[in-house]
Amino acid sequence: MRNPLDTLRPDVRAMHSYVVQDATGMVKLDAMENPHRLSPALQAELGERLGAVALNRYPDGRVDYLRQVLAAHTGLPAGYGLILGNGSDEIINLLAIACNRPGATVLAPVPGFVMYAMGAQLLGLNFVGVPLTADFELDTPAMLAAIAQHQPAIVYLAYPNNPTANLWDDAAIEQIIEAAPGLVVIDEAYQPFSSKSYLDRLARHPHVLLMRTLSKFGLAGVRLGYLIGPQALVTEIDKVRPPYNVSVLNCECALFALAHLEVFAVQAQEIRTQRAIVSAALGVLPGVKVWPSDANMLLVRVPDAGKTFDGMKAKGVLVKNVSKMHPLLANCVRITIGTAEENERMLAAFQTSI
Numbered sequence: 001m002r003n004p005l006d007t008l009r010p011d012v013r014a015m016h017s018y019v020v021q022d023a024t025g026m027v028k029l030d031a032m033e034n035p036h037r038l039s040p041a042l043q044a045e046l047g048e049r050l051g052a053v054a055l056n057r058y059p060d061g062r063v064d065y066l067r068q069v070l071a072a073h074t075g076l077p078a079g080y081g082l083i084l085g086n087g088s089d090e091i092i093n094l095l096a097i098a099c100n101r102p103g104a105t106v107l108a109p110v111p112g113f114v115m116y117a118m119g120a121q122l123l124g125l126n127f128v129g130v131p132l133t134a135d136f137e138l139d140t141p142a143m144l145a146a147i148a149q150h151q152p153a154i155v156y157l158a159y160p161n162n163p164t165a166n167l168w169d170d171a172a173i174e175q176i177i178e179a180a181p182g183l184v185v186i187d188e189a190y191q192p193f194s195s196k197s198y199l200d201r202l203a204r205h206p207h208v209l210l211m212r213t214l215s216k217f218g219l220a221g222v223r224l225g226y227l228i229g230p231q232a233l234v235t236e237i238d239k240v241r242p243p244y245n246v247s248v249l250n251c252e253c254a255l256f257a258l259a260h261l262e263v264f265a266v267q268a269q270e271i272r273t274q275r276a277i278v279s280a281a282l283g284v285l286p287g288v289k290v291w292p293s294d295a296n297m298l299l300v301r302v303p304d305a306g307k308t309f310d311g312m313k314a315k316g317v318l319v320k321n322v323s324k325m326h327p328l329l330a331n332c333v334r335i336t337i338g339t340a341e342e343n344e345r346m347l348a349a350f351q352t353s354i
């Protein structure tokens, strides 16, 4: 009998698993999670609500109701619809499945969110990454040339971008959208912390979709992403969605959170305030460069990212060493904004690790 592993795709066997760092007992500032938990009163209220959910049934009309609540919360343009995913990660896969015609290409600036490339690769689409400039702006001529050459089915623009935390220039975005022969997906995972959104410009272009998630908002553990687009397009893409992709528990948690938006708005404001404090504190350190951020993270260049990462880890603070992700990120670490107390511990650990 041959080795059962030989049945698997060679490219899958050659892949590395997505590494989730062990954060037990550490200040966890590596994954852009919201550091705030629900108050005990809200925990009890949510617990009661979840306990009453019919777990014996497949997800039902309640998920449709969540779709309506999210649509109202977002404020969809007329004629636009919304698809729910088990996180944006699933939406990225659904888009790849739906657009996977022979030779289809996904294009995005790099460094960027790794799931665009991974979704493309796993579903058999080509991926083209177009390097940003040294200061992490869109390289508009390079983007336009790559679009002309590769005729991508999907262009992803994370707005703000991960891991660079910045927004793109408005004129550059419009040029890219106008040049794109396929779909353009604006990924607003960090919208709660951003000074801008593409939402009010969305209806200008029938081939532009907007993706959001409740992960960075404060429900990373729940897994709920959504895609907004012209109804005709959304109806087609929705056909490839597994029928019960959003669990009743995810759905009920999301409805609960959307009924307590004020709690999450206060948290987002606190994170933005902390971002300014942390950015200023890091920015005055010699040999340290901090880039502007519209997200709940800061990209920071240090003299030796390995040394800083290891030093901070030894002091109980976990950040992300992104320096090997892309040559443009040489000696960069990505630091998620935590609570005031966590940020103080982070700054103390950082100062003694550069």
Ligand SMILES: *Cc1c(COP(=O)(O)O)cnc(C)c1O
Pocket: 032, 086, 087, 088, 089, 090, 113, 158, 161, 162, 187, 189, 212, 213, 214, 215, 216, 220, 223, 224, 225
């Ligand atoms: C974190 C992140 C997401 C969120 O993915 P989920 O699957 O919804 O948790 C999407 N896009 C970008 C750019 C991100 O950084």
